[in-house]
Amino acid sequence: AQSVTQLDSHVSVSEGTPVLLRCNYSSSYSPSLFWYVQHPNKGLQLLLKYTSAATLVKGINGFEAEFKKSETSFHLTKPSAHMSDAAEYFCVVSGMDSNYQLIWGAGTKLIIKP
Amino acid sequence: GAVVSQHPSRVICKSGTSVKIECRSLDFQATTMFWYRQFPKQSLMLMATSNEGSKATYEQGVEKDKFLINHASLTLSTLTVTSAHPEDSSFYICSARDLGVGAYEQYFGPGTRLTVT
Numbered sequence: 001a002q003s004v005t006q007l008d009s010h011v012s013v014s015e016g017t018p019v020l021l022r023c024n025y026s027s028s029y030s031p032s033l034f035w036y037v038q039h040p041n042k043g044l045q046l047l048l049k050y051t052s053a054a055t056l057v058k059g060i061n062g063f064e065a066e067f068k069k070s071e072t073s074f075h076l077t078k079p080s081a082h083m084s085d086a087a088e089y090f091c092v093v094s095g096m097d098s099n100y101q102l103i104w105g106a107g108t109k110l111i112i113k114p
Numbered sequence: 115g116a117v118v119s120q121h122p123s124r125v126i127c128k129s130g131t132s133v134k135i136e137c138r139s140l141d142f143q144a145t146t147m148f149w150y151r152q153f154p155k156q157s158l159m160l161m162a163t164s165n166e167g168s169k170a171t172y173e174q175g176v177e178k179d180k181f182l183i184n185h186a187s188l189t190l191s192t193l194t195v196t197s198a199h200p201e202d203s204s205f206y207i208c209s210a211r212d213l214g215v216g217a218y219e220q221y222f223g224p225g226t227r228l229t230v231t
Contacts, residue, residue, distance in 0.1 A: 034219075043224035044207065090157060100211065101148070102220060104157045 002027045004093045006105035014113045019078040021108045023091035026072065032094035033074045034102070035065055039087045047089075050074065061085070086112045117141055118210050120223035127198055128231055135193045135226045137208030143188040144210035148220060149181075152205040164191050198230045 007022040025031055035047040048059025055067040065076045074091060091105040117140040127133050137147055145166050150158040162183050164170040170183035180202075182194040191210075195202055205227050209220040 036222075044222040046219070049219065101160060101163065102209075104160075107157045109155075 002029075002031065002093045002095050002103050004091050004103055004105040006089075006091050006108050008108050009106065010109045010111060012111040012113060013081050015083055016080050019076070019081045019085065019110065021076040021089050021091075021110065023074045023076065023105060024072050025074060025091075025093050027093060032100075033065075033067065034092040034094070035059065035063070035074075035076050036090045036092060037087050038090065038107075044090075047076070081110075081112050083112050083114065086110055116212055116221045118144075118208065118221045118223040120208055120226050122226060123224060124227045124229075126229045126231060129199055130197055132194055132196045133198055133228060135195075135206055135208075135228075137191045137193070137210070137223050139189045139210045139212070139221070142210075142212045142221075144191075144212060145188060146211040147185055147191040148209045148211075149183060149191075149193050150207040150209070152207060152225075154205075158207060161193075195228065198228070200230045203228055203230045 003026045005024045013019055030052055033050045036044045037047050038044050047063050048057045050057045050067045058064045063078045065074050067074050088107045088109050090107050092102045095101040095103055119138045121136045125133055147164045149161045151161050152158050160173050161176045162170045162172045164183050164185040166185050166188050172178045180196055185191040205225050207225045209222045211220050
């Protein structure tokens with residue numbers, strides 16, 4: 001069975017400093033992994049996805065994530081935080097049932113300090 | 115491309131009434147749609163998976179008689195909350211899978227905020 005754990009419920013960084021949001025997964029198969037962002041009162045937006053191609057995945061808005069099979073991790077990073085990055089971030093793994101259901105992490109709230 | 119719309123975006127209803135939420139894939143055909151519920155400051159909880167032309171598959175603990183799902187066409191799925199109660203107040207989100215892009219990715223609607231008074 002697949003599962004995903006986001007290690008921090010809240011992360012607070014100063015504007016202009018690096019961002020690291022941690023995610024570990026468990027999967028019996030080679031997983032597909034995603035990061036979604038949800039801004040307050042807005043819909044979910046796909047930041048990036050890993051589907052067994054390059055292990056370093058670049059997404060939108062300067063975010064990237066690295067798939068590390070040995071560590072079962074898929075951490076999200078950004079070199080320099082902007083105020084507009086303040087949002088909830090979800091790490092997601094695709095299940096292997098016939099409908100490829102998504103299995104969601106609990107979310108990490110990113111807080112940007114001015 | 116791959117846009118999913120939901121209607122309405124917000125709805126307030128009285129306890130005991132029913133509310134229908136529509137989910138449409140605007141520029142692709144979605145053989146599978148998913149309905150989620152999100153409580154404040156929490157992650158998404160999958161309620162049901164809807165395949166076009168067949169009955170929805172509900173997750174454990176979700177009352178299928180209370181949350182009626184219909185997926186009559188490749189571009190439309192509806193969720194009807196029957197005899198709504200205040201505890202049904204929540205943010206409901208649908209998503210659709212585009213087989214033309216790949217099996218894994220889902221596209222999400224903007225969500226519907228339901229408030230039951």
